[in-house]
Amino acid sequence: MQPLYKEEFRYQAVERTILDMIEKGLLSPGEKLPSLRQMKATTGFSLTTVNQAYLELENKGIIQARPRSGFFLRTVVRKAPKVTINKPVKPACRPVNRSSMIHSCMESVGDPRLIPLGLALPHESLxxxxxxxxxxxxxxxxxxxxxxxxxxxxxxxxxxxxxxxxxxxxxxxxxxxxxxxxxxxxxxxxxxxxxxxxxxxxxxxxxxxxxxxxxxxxxxxxxxxxxxxxxxxxxxxxxxxxxxxxxxxxxxxxxxxxxxxxxxxxxxxxxxxxxxxxxxxxxxxxxxxxxxxxxxxxxxxxxxxxxxxxxxxxxxxxxxxxxxxxxxxxxxxxxxxxxxxxxxxxxxxxxxxxxxxxxxxxxxxxxxxDQHLKKLRRKVYCQVEAIQQKIGCVFPREICCSRPTGGMFLWLKLPQGVDAWELFLNAQAKGVAIIPGNVFSCHQGCLNGFIRIGCGHPLTPRIEKGFNILGELVNEMANAKKKAYKHLQASGLA
Missing domain, CATH: 3.40.640.10 (Type I PLP-dependent aspartate aminotransferase-like (Major domain))
Structure with missing residues (x-):
């Protein structure tokens, strides 16, 4: 993807340069980033622009400043692999009957006591x-x-x-x-x-x-x-x-x-x-x-x-x-x-x-x-990037995540054996609201290995806490499935 708003928001071109370096493995976790002056020379942008980009990346939890040492890549930063397309299935025509499951999800997402990780709305601050x-x-x-x-x-x-x-x-x-x-x-x-x-x-x-x-x-x-x-x-x-x-x-x-x-x-x-x-x-x-x-x-x-x-x-x-x-x-x-x-x-x-x-x-x-839309796009883009990085930090390596070029959603494929509806119920019990993939299919039992994450809310401490809880749950469920499978293998039943 090309840098966002090449003219209006130059610091984002610097951000993208650093993110591309991370993606290509040119920067390793814990490694020091180029200094502000080095990045200025590399990109041709001003020190102010480069500094703003570094501060944005720090706010997103991707890099961290160390006194008198400069900026370093955090030790656990990665984006999850892309979601690939499902295998073809025989097309079938059928009546739709999903209201009960959808109603449960809507009640959960609308509950103010829960941390909203599945919401499809821009935050009022945007x-x-x-x-x-x-x-x-x-x-x-x-x-x-x-x-x-x-x-x-x-x-x-x-x-x-x-x-x-x-x-x-x-x-x-x-x-x-x-x-x-x-x-x-x-x-x-x-x-x-x-x-x-x-x-x-x-x-x-x-x-x-x-x-x-x-x-x-x-x-x-x-x-x-x-x-x-x-x-x-x-x-x-x-x-x-x-x-x-x-x-x-x-x-x-x-x-x-x-x-x-x-x-x-x-x-x-x-x-x-x-x-x-x-x-x-x-x-x-x-x-x-x-x-x-x-x-x-x-x-x-x-x-x-x-x-x-x-x-x-x-x-x-x-x-x-x-x-x-x-x-x-x-x-x-x-x-x-x-x-x-x-x-x-x-x-x-x-x-x-x-x-x-x-x-x-x-x-x-x-x-x-139009001026509002420019700001909105920039903010939503930053939120999507930050949430992708957060997912890369706290979810298992087997997780797959979409790489959108617009909108306000991330589509996550869960590790093998982790059921989205079960995760939805477990997350709800821990105070977190997500949307399981099951409700996005007219077929019973389909998309139960996926969840939707909304990126309309900034990555506040409360939202971060929600991702930490969700990542923990996914790790626990994935490990439990692996142990169960190993037990079956040992018993000769797998």
Missing amino acids: LPVKRLSMVAAKVMRYQSARGMAYESVQGNKDLRSKIAFRSLDSGVLYNPEDLIITSGTLEAITLALRTVTRPDDTVLIAEPCYFAFLQILELLGLKAVSVRSCPENGIVLDDARQVLEKFKISACLLSPNFANPDASLMPTERKKELVRLMALKEVPIIEDDVYTELYFTESRPEPLKAYDQKGLVLLCSSFSKTLAPGYRVGWLEPGRFREEALKVKAGTNPHSATPNQMIVAEYLAQGNF
Whole structure:
């Protein structure tokens, strides 16, 4: 991956240089780093920039300063190996039934007594709380009567215009008259599914798939057939072709850019081929685009919508991961299905909250959002890096971890024999909340060797404590499995 924000944040280029040296084995644990002046000469950056990079790495626990000696690589620093793709399985179409397991996880993650290591939200310190509060006060002071009235079914016109204007950066030009404002991304996805499917239809999804999507499919009486996905390249197109040949697919529900839970990113050519493939069969694609703004590279990845020539892609997104989760302001660009989508919206939730739409529209009008996004991306990137390093320090060497280029998740493959659901229960008993891989599959017993880690929270002492506890548990469970296996071997039963 190239250095982040080469122009705006030069110290991160220095950070990346050091991290690359660690990855390549050029720096060993306990070894002294090049001095500030040496690194200045190597990189061409100022002493101030180099010093800032070293301090950032120290804050992340990767290096440590020793009085009068300089900076040294900590003795236990490594990143876990990458997650590889699962072996192919025979595709199967089945009803979705995961609500009970998902409900248990949601209760755990929402419990304030537990340390939240699986949360899918940016911490409030990453959000423009003060600025939004000022905007909200202004809107309510000068437009209070309008804020109490119902908004149109399609949503606030000013907000739709602002979203359409911002779409220029994504490779797609929206017409404000085509956009439908929703109460968050999940309502947009539900609306899209209601528009293009009927109960008992079959929907193609990724494996792993965000558990809330599985809940929606279950509630709408839809069947699911999954195709493999990997963190580096997204879904496997050969699997998708097989599914299209074998089953009557009514829609696809996919997250091509930094998907929840594995933060996978589909390469451009794969996106184009996927859109072409579905267009041949006239299969609508419901695209979850909520994490796209959280890219760590120099340019924003384009959505599937950018390659849609038939109006078959229904794009769903929101400001929940970048601005204000609680405002629940999202949108749907329904492609050729606009009229039907408006009918469904009018019959289910005809008026999304008026004040929230007004506040977000005014905030966007003030022109601060892009500056906020730059800061947010930088902070989330640093948190992902820090958490990867922490995992490398406290988890067994057999752990495998994704290397995302955006989003706010890490997808971990546990050591052989360690069950994710059992780990979830053990961690909960120790005061830590995680999300086990089981809930991201429509297949019973699948992904039980994986967990999702959220990186929306800074690596505070409390979060560090949570990782220490979790690492200890994984080590204990892995060692117990090894001992049990050795015992079976000694008994001649293995």
